[in-house]
Amino acid sequence: MTSxxxxxxxxxxxxxxxxxxxxxxxxxxxANERDNRAVRNTMVDLAARYAATGHDAREVxxxxxxxxxxxxxxxxxxxxxxxxxxxxxxxxxxxxxNSAVLDDATVQPLQLELSDRMLAGHRDARTLTAYAKxxxxxxxxxxxxxxxxxxVALDGELLPAHVFLADALLRAEExxxxxxxxxxxxxxxxxDGLAHYAMGRxxxxxxxxxxxxxxxxxxxxxxxxxxxxxxxAKARHALEQWPAAEAAYQKALAAxxxxxxxYAGYARALAFNDKLGPAARYFQMAWERRADVDxxxxxxxxxxxxxxxxxxxxxxxxxxxxxxxDPEMMCRLGYAQEGRGQKEQARRAFARCQQQATGVEGxxxxxxxxxxxxxxLGPAEPAAEP
Numbered sequence: 001m002t003s004x005x006x007x008x009x010x011x012x013x014x015x016x017x018x019x020x021x022x023x024x025x026x027x028x029x030x031a032n033e034r035d036n037r038a039v040r041n042t043m044v045d046l047a048a049r050y051a052a053t054g055h056d057a058r059e060v061x062x063x064x065x066x067x068x069x070x071x072x073x074x075x076x077x078x079x080x081x082x083x084x085x086x087x088x089x090x091x092x093x094x095x096x097x098n099s100a101v102l103d104d105a106t107v108q109p110l111q112l113e114l115s116d117r118m119l120a121g122h123r124d125a126r127t128l129t130a131y132a133k134x135x136x137x138x139x140x141x142x143x144x145x146x147x148x149x150x151x152v153a154l155d156g157e158l159l160p161a162h163v164f165l166a167d168a169l170l171r172a173e174e175x176x177x178x179x180x181x182x183x184x185x186x187x188x189x190x191x192d193g194l195a196h197y198a199m200g201r202x203x204x205x206x207x208x209x210x211x212x213x214x215x216x217x218x219x220x221x222x223x224x225x226x227x228x229x230x231x232x233a234k235a236r237h238a239l240e241q242w243p244a245a246e247a248a249y250q251k252a253l254a255a256x257x258x259x260x261x262x263y264a265g266y267a268r269a270l271a272f273n274d275k276l277g278p279a280a281r282y283f284q285m286a287w288e289r290r291a292d293v294d295x296x297x298x299x300x301x302x303x304x305x306x307x308x309x310x311x312x313x314x315x316x317x318x319x320x321x322x323x324x325x326d327p328e329m330m331c332r333l334g335y336a337q338e339g340r341g342q343k344e345q346a347r348r349a350f351a352r353c354q355q356q357a358t359g360v361e362g363x364x365x366x367x368x369x370x371x372x373x374x375x376x377l378g379p380a381e382p383a384a385e386p
Contacts, residue, residue, distance in 0.1 A: 047076035051083060058090060063099060066090045088117045088127075095130040096160040098194070102137045110134050125155035133164055136171070144168050152184075159188050159195070166198035175205035193222025200231055209238040220248075226255040230262065237265050242272040260289040268298065276306045293322060300332060309339035327356035327363060331370050338377070347377050 054069035070087040077083060091110060094100035102110070114131040128151040135144035148165040151158060166181035179202035185195035200215035216232035233248035249266035253259060267282035280302045286295035300315035313336035319329040334349035354370035357363035 092130040178202040264295040312336035
C-alpha cells in the first residue's frame with residue numbers, strides 16, 4: 001500500500017487552513033451584504049409609501065402634504081425621474097393656485113426644477129406659466145412675458161396664464177395690453193379676485209379711477225388681503241369718496257398696521273370726515289415715520305381747523321423754515337396768527353404771501369385771498385408813542 005507523501009499532507013493542511021481563514025473573513029462581509037440588502041429593501045419600501053402618500057394627498061387637493069411626501073420619496077430614490085416629475089407637477093399646481101411660497105430660499109431651486117422639466121420636453125402651458133411666475137418674482141419681466149404669451153397660445157383657457165400675463169404687462173406699464181389680458185381672464189372666470197385686481201391696476205394706470213375702484217372692490221370682496229384694500233383705498237381717495245376711502249384704509253391698516261405709506265392718506269380721509277383727533281394722530285405718525293413734509297403741513301391744517309392756533313402757528317413757522325419762500329405756508333401762518341389775536345403778525349404774513357404768490361402761475365387765487373385778508377385786517381396800526 002502506497003503511503004501519502006508528506007508534502008501532499010502539508011499542502012492539504014495548508015489549503016484547509018487557508019479555506020477556514022477565508023471563511024472566517026468572509027462571514028462578516030456576507031452578513032454586511034445581507035444587512036445592506038435589507039436596508040435597501042426597507043428604503044425602497046419607505047420611498048414607495050411616501051410616493052403613495054403624495055399621490056393620495058394630491059388626489060384630495062392637499063398640495064402641501066403631496067409636496068412634502070414626494071420630496072421625501074425623492075430623497076430616498078434620487079435617481080427616480082418619475083418621482084422628480086411628480087414633485088415638479090405638484091410645485092406647478094402650487095404656483096398656479098398661488099399657494100406656493102416664493103421667497104429667496106425657494107425661488108432659485110424652483111426655477112432650476114422647472115427649467116430642467118422644460119429641457120426634458122415638458123413644455124406645456126402649465127409648466128410655462130409656473131416658470132414665468134418664478135421669473136416675475138426674480139424681476140426677469142421680459143422673458144416672463146415671452147413664456148406667458150407662449151402659454152396662452154398653447155392653452156387659451158388657462159386662467160393663471162392670462163392673470164400672470166396681465167401682471168407682467170402691468171410691471172412694464174403697458175396698461176392697454178394688461179387690461180386686455182385681465183378682460184380675457186374675467187371672460188373665463190368672472191368672479192376671480194386676482195383677475196379683478198389686475199383689471200383694477202390697469203384702469204388705475206389709465207387714471208380711470210371709477211372703473212379701478214369697481215374692480216378693486218370686487219377683488220377685496222373675493223380675496224381680501226392688504227394689497228386689494230390698499231388699492232381700493234387709493235382709488236376711493238382719488239375719487240374723493242371720503243367715507244368709502246376711510247373704510248378701505250381701515251381694512252388695509254388692520255391687515256398691516258405698520259404700512260406707514262398709508263398713514264397720510266388715511267389721515268386725509270379722516271380729516272375730510274371731520275374726525276380731527278384721529279386725523280392729527282396719523283398725520284403726526286406719517287411725519288415721524290416717513291418724514292412726510294406734506295403730512296406735517298396737513299397736521300397744521302388740522303390744528304387750524306380745530307382752532308388749536310398755537311400748534312398751527314408753530315407748524316407753519318417750521319414749514320416756512322423747511323420750504324423757504326412758500327406762499328401757501330405763509331398764508332396759513334397768517335390765519336394761525338390771526339386766530340391767536342396777533343393782527344400785526346398776521347398782516348405781515350399775508351403781505352408776504354401776496355408778494356410771493358403774485359405773478360406765479362397757479363397761485364392767482366392765493367394772491368387774491370391774501371389781498372382780501374389784508375383789506376379785512378385793515379391798515380397797520382400806528383407805532384406807539386415813545
